Amino acid sequence: MADTGAEARRSAVYLLDQILGEEPRLMSELLAAGTLDRLPPDDRARAQRLAQDTLRGLERADRLLQKHLRKQPPLTVRNVLRVGTVELCQGGAAHGVVNTMVNLVSGHRSLGHLKGLTNAVLRKIAAEGPEAWPALRAPRLPKWLRGPLVEAWGAEAIAAMEQAHFAGAPLDITAKGDPAALAEVTGGTLLPTGSVRVTDAGQVSAMPGFAAGDWWVQDAAAALPVRVLAPRPGETILDLCAAPGGKTMQLAAAGAAVTAVDTSAGRMARVRENLDRTRLKADLLTQDARAVTGTYDGILLDAPCSATGTLRRHPDLPYAKDGSEFGDLIDLQSELIDHAWSLLKPGGRMVFCTCSLLPDEGEVQVDEALQRHPDMQVDRDAAMVPGVDSGWLTAEGGLRLRPDYWADIGGMDGFYVACLRKQG
Numbered sequence: 001m002a003d004t005g006a007e008a009r010r011s012a013v014y015l016l017d018q019i020l021g022e023e024p025r026l027m028s029e030l031l032a033a034g035t036l037d038r039l040p041p042d043d044r045a046r047a048q049r050l051a052q053d054t055l056r057g058l059e060r061a062d063r064l065l066q067k068h069l070r071k072q073p074p075l076t077v078r079n080v081l082r083v084g085t086v087e088l089c090q091g092g093a094a095h096g097v098v099n100t101m102v103n104l105v106s107g108h109r110s111l112g113h114l115k116g117l118t119n120a121v122l123r124k125i126a127a128e129g130p131e132a133w134p135a136l137r138a139p140r141l142p143k144w145l146r147g148p149l150v151e152a153w154g155a156e157a158i159a160a161m162e163q164a165h166f167a168g169a170p171l172d173i174t175a176k177g178d179p180a181a182l183a184e185v186t187g188g189t190l191l192p193t194g195s196v197r198v199t200d201a202g203q204v205s206a207m208p209g210f211a212a213g214d215w216w217v218q219d220a221a222a223a224l225p226v227r228v229l230a231p232r233p234g235e236t237i238l239d240l241c242a243a244p245g246g247k248t249m250q251l252a253a254a255g256a257a258v259t260a261v262d263t264s265a266g267r268m269a270r271v272r273e274n275l276d277r278t279r280l281k282a283d284l285l286t287q288d289a290r291a292v293t294g295t296y297d298g299i300l301l302d303a304p305c306s307a308t309g310t311l312r313r314h315p316d317l318p319y320a321k322d323g324s325e326f327g328d329l330i331d332l333q334s335e336l337i338d339h340a341w342s343l344l345k346p347g348g349r350m351v352f353c354t355c356s357l358l359p360d361e362g363e364v365q366v367d368e369a370l371q372r373h374p375d376m377q378v379d380r381d382a383a384m385v386p387g388v389d390s391g392w393l394t395a396e397g398g399l400r401l402r403p404d405y406w407a408d409i410g411g412m413d414g415f416y417v418a419c420l421r422k423q424g
């Protein structure tokens, strides 16, 4: 009989070998390089889900496995055991999971001799893992990231964020038109801030209204910067660091005259595809935002950042990164703020945002920008859009969004958003 899960499991192990290997790679890079392209769509989705679930539960899986391993096997076998453990503990049928995993190891050129070990260990996990799993703590962030985050938000908040990371994320979508109608058509829930949340979505491109361009995928927190900017029809809006274009589509759908800028030609091609599908218009410039000229009524600066707010959706990031690039990103963000400010009309407003949990990429950036630009003020009222909790307002007047907020309805990505007004 054909082993239906074999290809997806083999590919999940391959993804983990790359993400957790000596030269760690991000899942997004691996997917963009076509790693899973040869698989049919179902297997591709399953491989990705298995790899992500395993990364979310890695600490728990390793805890259970360590009892049965006298010494660490090679990385590929460890990853076979990890994927198997997570599947078994999340209700996977023991026979299918164990058989496939043993076959994966026995068919491997240099690891075949470890098939007995794989079989023995996974049988023990199948017997005791599902009961032990829920009692284990939510996996912790690696030290390099946990340290600065505990310093910023305190140990209790970080424990709550780790729960949110472990829980993963539902699918959030933004309507081109009426969000209440979209919630009805998709069977989703209308969130207080106007996004629609869909649980158990299945294949996104097969959902009603996708092909017609009625909506796009965008986390509820990521949809807030444009709501704070509140573009009006006909206004000239510069969208800096625009790809893949979630916010560009929001700006264009509001009727603004949008100029969208990004350095990456590959990512800009995705903005074009997204605009074409949704039948929305924007002028696209593939260049460094620091070289843009002209003046604009409003600016959205969604600066490149550590992306530490998106770990619910990107559990590979804490493993594939080590924080060594934070300093350069922080410097780039302040250069982008300074150049963007020079392009804003007097009386205009600029929304600065990052999908980061680090204050150095949010609150501190704004505090420092206020020192450098005497004509800059934070517009606190602009941040209070419908559905936003006043407790999310920060001392300097921005919004701090965290993955542990809205815990009872599925959380949100971590984000920082501030509306900066230029004196008229």
Ligand SMILES: C[S@@+](CC[C@H](N)C(=O)[O-])C[C@H]1O[C@@H](n2cnc3c(N)ncnc32)[C@H](O)[C@@H]1O
Residues within 6 Å of the ligand: 240, 241, 242, 243, 244, 245, 246, 247, 248, 261, 262, 263, 264, 267, 287, 288, 289, 290, 302, 303, 304, 305, 355
């Ligand atoms: C956080 S993502 C933007 C997400 C996007 N605004 C959206 O809503 O879909 C940051 C983007 O900044 C771009 N970027 C990085 N450095 C840049 C620079 N110096 N000038 C323009 N874009 C840059 C990256 O290519 C990346 O697409």
